[in-house]
Amino acid sequence: MNIIQKIGIGLFLIGMTVFIAMPFIGNYTLSEEQVRTATKEIHQEQMTEILAPMYGVEYGSNFAFLSAFNENFSTYNDALKDQGAWDQVIWDDYGFPLAMAALESPVKSQPWIFLGLSIGLCVLGGLFFILPQYRGEPEGIKNNGIYHSSATSRGFIGIATGTFLILFYVLLYWYPAYLANHVWMVNPLSLLLSGNPASQWFLYGFIYTLAIAVMGVRMYRKYRGNKYQILRTSSVIFFQTAFAFLIPEILVLLNQPYFDFKNIWPLDYDFFYSYNLDTLISSGGFGLFMLMWGILLIIIGVPLLTYFYGKRWYCSWVCGCGGLAETVGDPYRQLSDKSLKAWKYERVIIHSVLVLAVVMTALTLVNYFMSFELLGNVTNQLHSFYGFAIGAAFSGVVGTGFYPFMGNRVWCRFGCPLAAYLGLVQRFKSRFRITTNGGQCISCGNCSTYCEMGIDVRWYAQRGQNIVRSSCVGCGVCSAVCPRGVLKLENDNEENRINDMPIIIGNDSIKVNA
Amino acid sequence: MSNSRHIVIIGNGISGVTLARHLRKADSNVRITLISGESKYFFSRTALMYIYMGHMKFEHTQPYENWFWEKNRIDLKEGWVKSIDYSSKELLFSDGEDLKYDLLVLAVGSKPNKFGWPGQDLKGVQGLYSKQDLELMEENTQGNVERAVIVGGGLIGIEMAEMLAYRKIPVTFLVREEGFWTNVLPKEESELVGRHIREHHIDLRLSTELDEILSDQNGRVRAIRTNTGEEIQCQFVGLTAGVKPNVDFLKGSDLEVNRGIRVNEFFETNIPEVYAIGDCAEFEQAPAVDRKNIEQVWYTGRMHGETLAQTLSGERTPYRPGHWFNSAKFLDIEYQTYGTVPAVWNQKEVDSFYWEHKNGKICFRMLMDKKGLLLGVNNFGFRLRHEFFDRALSEKWPGAKVIKNLKRANFDPEFFAPYHQLIQDQFLNEYGGDFTVSKSSWTQKLFGAKL
Numbered sequence: 001m002n003i004i005q006k007i008g009i010g011l012f013l014i015g016m017t018v019f020i021a022m023p024f025i026g027n028y029t030l031s032e033e034q035v036r037t038a039t040k041e042i043h044q045e046q047m048t049e050i051l052a053p054m055y056g057v058e059y060g061s062n063f064a065f066l067s068a069f070n071e072n073f074s075t076y077n078d079a080l081k082d083q084g085a086w087d088q089v090i091w092d093d094y095g096f097p098l099a100m101a102a103l104e105s106p107v108k109s110q111p112w113i114f115l116g117l118s119i120g121l122c123v124l125g126g127l128f129f130i131l132p133q134y135r136g137e138p139e140g141i142k143n144n145g146i147y148h149s150s151a152t153s154r155g156f157i158g159i160a161t162g163t164f165l166i167l168f169y170v171l172l173y174w175y176p177a178y179l180a181n182h183v184w185m186v187n188p189l190s191l192l193l194s195g196n197p198a199s200q201w202f203l204y205g206f207i208y209t210l211a212i213a214v215m216g217v218r219m220y221r222k223y224r225g226n227k228y229q230i231l232r233t234s235s236v237i238f239f240q241t242a243f244a245f246l247i248p249e250i251l252v253l254l255n256q257p258y259f260d261f262k263n264i265w266p267l268d269y270d271f272f273y274s275y276n277l278d279t280l281i282s283s284g285g286f287g288l289f290m291l292m293w294g295i296l297l298i299i300i301g302v303p304l305l306t307y308f309y310g311k312r313w314y315c316s317w318v319c320g321c322g323g324l325a326e327t328v329g330d331p332y333r334q335l336s337d338k339s340l341k342a343w344k345y346e347r348v349i350i351h352s353v354l355v356l357a358v359v360m361t362a363l364t365l366v367n368y369f370m371s372f373e374l375l376g377n378v379t380n381q382l383h384s385f386y387g388f389a390i391g392a393a394f395s396g397v398v399g400t401g402f403y404p405f406m407g408n409r410v411w412c413r414f415g416c417p418l419a420a421y422l423g424l425v426q427r428f429k430s431r432f433r434i435t436t437n438g439g440q441c442i443s444c445g446n447c448s449t450y451c452e453m454g455i456d457v458r459w460y461a462q463r464g465q466n467i468v469r470s471s472c473v474g475c476g477v478c479s480a481v482c483p484r485g486v487l488k489l490e491n492d493n494e495e496n497r498i499n500d501m502p503i504i505i506g507n508d509s510i511k512v513n514a
Numbered sequence: 515m516s517n518s519r520h521i522v523i524i525g526n527g528i529s530g531v532t533l534a535r536h537l538r539k540a541d542s543n544v545r546i547t548l549i550s551g552e553s554k555y556f557f558s559r560t561a562l563m564y565i566y567m568g569h570m571k572f573e574h575t576q577p578y579e580n581w582f583w584e585k586n587r588i589d590l591k592e593g594w595v596k597s598i599d600y601s602s603k604e605l606l607f608s609d610g611e612d613l614k615y616d617l618l619v620l621a622v623g624s625k626p627n628k629f630g631w632p633g634q635d636l637k638g639v640q641g642l643y644s645k646q647d648l649e650l651m652e653e654n655t656q657g658n659v660e661r662a663v664i665v666g667g668g669l670i671g672i673e674m675a676e677m678l679a680y681r682k683i684p685v686t687f688l689v690r691e692e693g694f695w696t697n698v699l700p701k702e703e704s705e706l707v708g709r710h711i712r713e714h715h716i717d718l719r720l721s722t723e724l725d726e727i728l729s730d731q732n733g734r735v736r737a738i739r740t741n742t743g744e745e746i747q748c749q750f751v752g753l754t755a756g757v758k759p760n761v762d763f764l765k766g767s768d769l770e771v772n773r774g775i776r777v778n779e780f781f782e783t784n785i786p787e788v789y790a791i792g793d794c795a796e797f798e799q800a801p802a803v804d805r806k807n808i809e810q811v812w813y814t815g816r817m818h819g820e821t822l823a824q825t826l827s828g829e830r831t832p833y834r835p836g837h838w839f840n841s842a843k844f845l846d847i848e849y850q851t852y853g854t855v856p857a858v859w860n861q862k863e864v865d866s867f868y869w870e871h872k873n874g875k876i877c878f879r880m881l882m883d884k885k886g887l888l889l890g891v892n893n894f895g896f897r898l899r900h901e902f903f904d905r906a907l908s909e910k911w912p913g914a915k916v917i918k919n920l921k922r923a924n925f926d927p928e929f930f931a932p933y934h935q936l937i938q939d940q941f942l943n944e945y946g947g948d949f950t951v952s953k954s955s956w957t958q959k960l961f962g963a964k965l
């Protein structure tokens with residue numbers, strides 16, 4: 001490691017420290033005026049009254065503030081629940097907007113400086129560390145030391161990283177009020193882009209996009225000389241930055257619905273929720289175009305592109321979850337479980353999620369078209385269950401938080417309903433396969449070890465059999481790390497795609513009836 | 515089950531394991547026992563270097579999960595066979611146990627060559643073949659190793675050099691010949707690899723032999739002396755001057771052993787019901803004109819296993835390997851070969867077409883007979899398709915046809931530079947032909963790597 005890289009690590013650690021310290025900065029003072037602006041009209045009267053004891057009191061920390069808030073709020077709400085006065089109960093979470101409003105902190109007053117000191121230093125430090133990697137070394141992919149490093153072999157650094165990610169996701173999804181400083185920090189940026197104040201989702205999108213870009217640079221270094229990897233990385237950086245991050249914000253700036261053109265149902269599970277349909281339908285021609293676009297992607301885009309190119313066109317070239325997995329997650333790809341048992345679990349779980357998503361959406365649509373006569377609000381409960389269990393817990397907390405424990409594709413492999421759909425097409429009607437180069441395999445195991453989807457690639461390769469698996473996202477890394485040039489991702493004729501060769505090419509002793 | 519035939523295989527390397535698997539597929543009754551002293555479960559020897567370099571853990575080198583053997587009713591036995599009583603059909607293990615067999619297959623592999631160098635058994639001096647060797651190497655390179663010397667320029671030697679480079683141990687690489695692996699590689703290829711070795715800051719000494727390994731007062735290597743009299747200080751010496759059949763424990767019995775265990779084309783030894791396959795077998799007659807009597811590669815071990823399984827399950831089958839192929843990786847440069855490309859050839863009988871990229875790291879060679887028919891190819895730095903060349907060789911394609919269709923032979927990942935175009939261009943210049951250089955698709959032109 002050279003001096004620049006050491007400085008890089010130092011900068012990164014400082015940035016991380018500032019980032020982690022941020023929730024503990026500042027104090028909170030609530031006013032009636034703030035409550036009034038932060039709450040919906042129907043709740044204004046109740047809320048201003050409930051929170052009256054807090055006005056003017058200065059709370060030294062978010063813990064103190066939020067516990068005071070919860071105490072006042074729950075006393076009121078729980079009483080209503082006890083009485084069974086369900087229609088008066090307040091379901092909205094006002095903790096976050098109120099914490100945002102009540103906060104007084106240096107971060108809030110100097111957001112740019114803190115952005116620079118936290119995320120800025122992390123990015124800079126990361127680049128200082130990454131750019132000098134492999135300098136002066138000949139081209140070639142090296143997984144040197146992966147299993148000797150505590151970061152990438154479930155050692156202490158790995159566990160710490162995973163814990164940090166899990167904590168971050170838990171706060172983001174369920175306790176955003178603790179991230180008030182972080183959200184204020186990116187507020188000016190949000191105003192710049194969409195004209196709207198930042199939410200925790202903007203914060204998340206911003207960090208997500210940056211992480212893909214910086215770790216994308218790492219991919220360029222690590223896989224230099226491998227054009228497939230370079231292009232694929234550029235593609236995910238582009239789609240994340242443009243389609244997932246910038247275009248939706250710009251749409252909002254132009255008074256159009258927030259829309260990510262590359263997100264596809266059922267990964268985009270709320271696409272057919274009534275509020276989304278209503279928004280799109282009521283947004284005139286452009287909204288209708290978005291609706292049509294979304295539907296066409298599902299019924300024509302996915303099958304057609306997957307037929308020609310395999311599911312990789314989406315999973316490792318376009319998708320945002322895939323984009324994160326392929327960049328931030330790349331150092332962890334070897335941690336996926338390759339056992340047959342894991343494959344069995346995988347098939348059951350991922351197809352269950354697909355079924356769940358389809359059933360939920362079908363009920364939602366029926367309900368929508370019958371103007372909620374059939375099921376009333378039952379679908380809402382289904383939505384909140386799905387949103388909690390699958391949308392947040394599975395895809396976020398487990399999906400990303402478990403990178404350093406179970407590899408970078410936990411969600412994509414076990415959970416993503418779109419991956420399941422793409423996978424069915426890939427398995428049964430596609431030109432894509434990984435061709436095995438005759439008898440050249442030496443069973444070394446590099447391909448299986450570095451397959452993020454936990455496919456035992458070697459099992460096929462050593463038998464001279466092509467790899468046709470629904471879960472393969474076509475990342476091409478098995479092919480890249482094979483030391484004997486055995487694997488090639490290809491789109492070709494469907495016939496002979498699946499070949500079962502009892503005896504491998506090169507042995508003429510045994511005549512096989514082909 | 516108890517009265518079914520008991521086939522015992524000594525050695526759970528690729529040859530023994532392939533035999534066991536194919537036997538089980540063909541015959542669900544036979545009782546199969548696989549024995550090895552090295553490791554209970556089959557692992558891939560070819561991946562030993564990757565364990566040392568932290569690419570993989572030992573378990574990743576095991577091609578089958580542990581349940582596989584029980585499910586296929588292949589009994590595993592861990593232990594070293596000390597001696598064999600062929601008359602009573604009994605094996606004796608070093609721990610005193612014994613085991614009866616009805617039919618015995620010896621698949622006992624190789625061990626590193628040692629040519630009687632003074633000091634070859636000092637501490638810090640070793641070869642690399644087994645799992646135990648790897649563990650020893652781990653131990654030998656833990657401490658203060660300021661330089662390592664590798665003796666013998668073959669495939670294992672260069673792997674060892676790469677391993678040591680990962681640990682940032684400077685390496686001096688002694689090669690007896692005047693080029694790297696010149697007993698297999700033609701001059702240009704050998705030079706290409708030599709340049710790449712030096713590019714990795716490995717101190718490659720050609721035409722240099724080991725004379726003596728010198729000891730310190732603790733019986734550990736402190737230096738070596740070469741045949742030029744130079745003394746090189748070092749704390750580790752890798753002996754990688756090839757391997758030889760691991761047959762010492764079989765000598766002095768009725769079994770006919772020369773360099774390896776003597777077998778005919780059915781892998782039958784001179785003793786009935788005793789067979790030998792893999793690295794340890796020595797054919798009475800080489801299986802083909804371009805092949806040796808002892809075949810010491812992974813692929814041949816596998817084919818021996820496949821073929822003997824036919825015989826043992828009732829279909830007596832002679833060993834008839836197809837067209838030769840092989841592959842290796844020299845640090846970052848991959849190498850494949852299909853058909854026959856010897857290190858030297860008779861120019862009166864053989865034509866050689868050679869192309870090398872201007873970066874000096876990618877090359878292609880094709881040998882043709884005087885009628886212009888394909889004999890074999892070497893390719894370095896890019897990948898070619900086995901199936902394509904197997905067919906071209908079987909159908910005796912003219913070299914020109916191979917070059918014309920070379921795009922179809924390309925096995926590099928998508929968007930890689932289309933080197934076949936440069937090869938076609940040069941071939942047309944040298945030999946002429948009724949074809950044109952293949953075209954790139956527009957996506958390749960737009961996004962693909964440049965030549």
Ligand SMILES: Cc1cc2nc3c(=O)[nH]c(=O)nc-3n(C[C@H](O)[C@H](O)[C@H](O)COP(=O)(O)OP(=O)(O)OC[C@H]3O[C@@H](n4cnc5c(N)ncnc54)[C@H](O)[C@@H]3O)c2cc1C
Pocket residue numbers: 442524525526527528529530549550551552553559560561562563593594595596621622623624642643644669670673760763791792793794810811812813815841842
């Ligand atoms: C580091 C390295 C890299 C290699 N790379 C390549 C490559 O890239 N490509 C290639 O084609 N070839 C390669 N080879 C060669 C290839 O691995 C061998 O040709 C092949 O493994 C031979 O297989 P086998 O089944 O004949 O014997 P082995 O794999 O040697 O198996 C023999 C087994 O028999 C056991 N055994 C021996 N004696 C006894 C006994 N008395 N009692 C009990 N058990 C016993 C041993 O424990 C051993 O497990 C490499 C070899 C090494 C060492």
Ligand code: SF4
Pocket residue numbers: 434450451452453454455457467471472473474475476477478479
């Ligand atoms: S099989 Fe290969 S291309 Fe497919 S997901 Fe695994 S590593 Fe990627």
Ligand code: SF4
Pocket residue numbers: 440441442443444445446447448457458461462481482483484485486487
């Ligand atoms: S990496 Fe290549 S040689 Fe190694 S097991 Fe996989 S396909 Fe075979």
